[in-house]
């Protein structure tokens with residue numbers, strides 16, 4: 076297979092972890108005779124520094140015209156504590172999601188056997204947990220109108236959803252549930268929010284097409300609690316953009332480290348793969364960032380193109396690295412291995 | 426001291442747990458020579474059933490003219506899965522919060538020594554955790570304009586904040602931090618939301634008055650993760666309405682049961698005290714609901730009026746109940762004790 080892949084390393088630890096994902100893909104390409112052509116481009120704080128624009132035209136065009144995008148991380152503290160910054164790195168990522176129409180962000184959560192004890196949760200709580208979060212990615216408060224009055228004393232964010240936006244991701248989530256344990260949990264705040272009530276109504280409607288999938292509903296406050304009390308109850312979780320952002324970071328604790336979690340963002344035509352961790356600026360350039368989330372994002376990319384065998388080899392390699400404790404300090408505080416060594420281990424295993 | 430207390434038992438398990446809180450207050454009144462006069466009123470689904478209105482005029486008037494409100498729980502599943510219901514129990518509570526101007530909801534989180542093992546989190550993670558969440562309670566998406574178009578295919582919720590709304594709760598939170606470990610963590614999503622950027626700006630401004638309090642910022646997704654990874658890092662958490670709703674339910678896992686968490690909602694003139702758990706309709710009338718959160722809400726009420734010694738007696742009684750395992754099934758699955766027995770133990774101890 077020939078794939079043209081846009082690579083956006085982004086900010087902070089993005090470049091170093093993405094390098095390891097590329098190495099894994101190169102190795103797969105060699106062994107299984109695929110041609111992966113990578114083209115790098117700027118996005119985020121680094122793009123602002125170099126071009127003034129968090130998502131330069133050129134980057135967007137590249138992404139629109141490739142088979143897939145592999146993305147690292149975004150964000151820089153110099154913008155975070157400056158509420159007056161006019162241009163912010165995150166705008167690049169949000170614009171990219173919107174322009175590529177990446178409406179579904181898929182985040183699988185499953186602890187590794189040999190890492191069960193790395194979680195702050197007790198073994199009996201997480202052993203056997205295995206669920207996937209479907210987070211809507213191009214709607215909600217992320218993209219609604221924002222206002223700030225002239226005096227800077229009043230601000231607003233509009234959360235909006237349409238039936239169509241809910242329907243399309245609901246179908247993906249129900250289909251995924253059909254291939255899993257046939258349970259879908261919709262998370263919302265329907266006792267307070269109008270958008271949540273629309274979600275509930277539309278999801279109930281879509282569920283008629285999937286009579287074999289059991290549907291239930293949780294309020295987001297309760298869901299945030301249930302994820303920790305009893306994560307095994309979940310199979311597929313479906314939710315709106317902001318709730319999905321919060322719940323998926325929270326759910327990372329089940330696996331022991333957010334450095335293990337990959338995600339796929341899918342649209343009608345385009346697909347982007349990224350680790351769910353952020354830019355982690357404190358770790359930048361220190362060879363301590365966990366590359367596994369990025370490597371697994373590469374595996375999700377392969378699956379997306381039907382290369383299941385190849386993806387599986389990556390999953391196995393990662394499992395071996397974890398089993399042999401070739402992991403970074405987030406998983407083993409006294410580890411001697413860094414970003415590079417973990418990446419090497421994985422690509423050598425392939 | 427003479428106190429007139431409006432009692433709103435509400436829905437589900439509300440009436441049975443509130444009864445135990447009243448018993449504790451009666452006992453305190455007798456022993457310490459205070460006169461607590463209770464007046465009950467309707468709110469929630471039960472008020473809809475009886476009057477068509479989730480917050481009848483009479484209830485509101487009563488609450489406006491008492492020293493404090495003791496509230497149970499609200500919500501009924503018959504409304505939750507009916508996105509078309511025009512009147513909903515929660516509207517009663519939201520209206521009451523707004524009309525009483527209860528802008529600050531205060532939720533203390535601290536595990537009981539003898540319950541450390543009841544948490545899904547490991548002992549070493551939670552032992553020593555002790556923080557308080559300040560949740561803004563009368564603004565944000567809860568109260569902004571809501572729309573649903575005529576076809577029922579498009580909905581919106583507006584999240585709004587003004588400098589004034591942020592300033593007043595920020596002062597309370599900073600003052601609390603001054604009396605604690607002098608650390609305040611503001612939780613927001615300033616990399617995406619305009620309202621969050623306003624929060625950050627205003628809180629930075631207010632912080633100038635509290636140079637002895639260390640201020641830091643966390644994005645809400647990261648905060649949801651940090652609460653579980655390392656809850657000991659927190660002292661006072663300050664956040665907007667919806668984030669506070671989610672994070673405080675999540676944080677309940679640290680104590681082992683949401684049935685242990687009380688909250689105070691304060692305004693300029695009024696004060697309301699409530700357990701943070703909901704109406705838990707499945708448990709209604711079964712004598713299995715944990716009354717401790719309600720009893721502790723009564724203790725917070727006493728503290729609010731400066732009755733610290735009296736509040737302390739309740740805290741001690743609750744600790745004894747827990748130590749002697751006179752607790753409900755949420756804390757001890759094979760417990761023989763019910764709502765009533767736990768309440769009796771506490772009021773007898775006083």
Ligand SMILES: CC(C)[C@H](C(=O)O)[C@@H](O)C(=O)O
Nearest residue numbers: 149150165168320616617646
């Ligand atoms: C960087 C930020 C804008 C982003 C988000 O909130 O979507 C990140 O947290 C994520 O989850 O991908």
Ligand SMILES: CC(C)[C@H](C(=O)O)[C@@H](O)C(=O)O
Nearest residue numbers: 266267296499500515518670
């Ligand atoms: C019942 C509901 C409206 C309420 C809220 O979301 O504020 C509850 O969850 C709470 O936290 O007090």
